[in-house]
Amino acid sequence: MGTISIIGSGGMAASIGGLAAKAGHAVEVTSRDAAKAGALALEIGADATAGGFGEAPSGDIVILAVPYSAALDVVRQYGEKLAGKILVDITNPIKSDLSGFLTPPDSFGAKEIAKVAPANTIVVKAFNTQNARVLASGPVQGHPLDVFIAGDDAQAKARVRRSLRASDCARWIPVR
Amino acid sequence: MDTGPLIMARTLEHACMLWLGLMAHSLKHGNFAIGVSLPG
Numbered sequence: 001m002g003t004i005s006i007i008g009s010g011g012m013a014a015s016i017g018g019l020a021a022k023a024g025h026a027v028e029v030t031s032r033d034a035a036k037a038g039a040l041a042l043e044i045g046a047d048a049t050a051g052g053f054g055e056a057p058s059g060d061i062v063i064l065a066v067p068y069s070a071a072l073d074v075v076r077q078y079g080e081k082l083a084g085k086i087l088v089d090i091t092n093p094i095k096s097d098l099s100g101f102l103t104p105p106d107s108f109g110a111k112e113i114a115k116v117a118p119a120n121t122i123v124v125k126a127f128n129t130q131n132a133r134v135l136a137s138g139p140v141q142g143h144p145l146d147v148f149i150a151g152d153d154a155q156a157k158a159r160v161r162r163s164l165r166a167s168d169c170a171r172w173i174p175v176r
Numbered sequence: 177m178d179t180g181p182l183i184m185a186r187t188l189e190h191a192c193m194l195w196l197g198l199m200a201h202s203l204k205h206g207n208f209a210i211g212v213s214l215p216g
């Protein structure tokens with residue numbers, strides 16, 4: 001099992017980090033607030049660690065768990081440190097008054113993130129339609145939750161699914 | 177569940193907007209925990 005790195009220490013970081021740890025992955029949490037990253041790593045347990053914000057993530061899979069309004073700047077800030085990584089975009093680029101999207105009309109969040117990421121970073125969209133608490137609370141009456149995944153690289157998608165889904169860890173991982 | 181190539185992310189982002197819109201309409205109050213605040 002590899003390492004999953006998470007950028008952000010909020011609700012989704014906690015849910016996804018918890019799932020990944022229960023599946024047996026090493027989890028690295030990074031946050032602009034080092035204390036929050038440390039606290040979340042402790043909460044996740046299973047030897048989860050806190051990494052330095054803006055430093056090279058230790059995992060090959062990096063979950064981008066910050067608001068879309070911050071995502072492009074954060075990805076730019078990491079820059080080449082995300083080269084070769086699978087970057088999982090979980091954001092919802094939606095205006096807070098629900099009047100529209102924060103993205104240009106001819107684009108979408110994952111595309112804008114891919115534009116600012118290094119050329120060999122593979123962007124995969126996942127988790128954006130799933131509520132953090134629902135995700136954390138696991139299967140509903142024994143049924144796994146559906147997490148929708150989109151991306152151009154089939155192998156990367158398979159790795160994201162494998163890293164967080166049921167097969168070998170059905171007891172813990174509600175994702176199919 | 178694999179929905180296809182990255183362009184499908186647009187649909188997933190729209191699906192979230194639809195979901196939030198339905199919630200806002202039916203609940204009429206906000207701060208739903210999907211990373212977006214709903215209007216009051």
Ligand SMILES: NC(=O)c1ccc[n+]([C@@H]2O[C@H](COP(=O)([O-])OP(=O)(O)OC[C@H]3O[C@@H](n4cnc5c(N)ncnc54)[C@H](OP(=O)(O)O)[C@@H]3O)[C@@H](O)[C@H]2O)c1
Nearest residue numbers: 008009010011012065066067070091092131132209210211
């Ligand atoms: N909550 C859900 O149910 C849900 C569901 C699907 C998708 N999402 C998406 O998941 C992402 C994270 O949501 P969340 O609910 O986990 O949000 P959250 O609880 O508010 O956490 C956001 C995290 O992003 C960090 N952050 C905010 N602005 C930043 C900036 N400019 N630079 C660096 N870090 C910044 C915050 O750091 P500080 O703590 O220091 O502010 C915090 O660690 C969002 O894109 C959201 O749309 C959420």
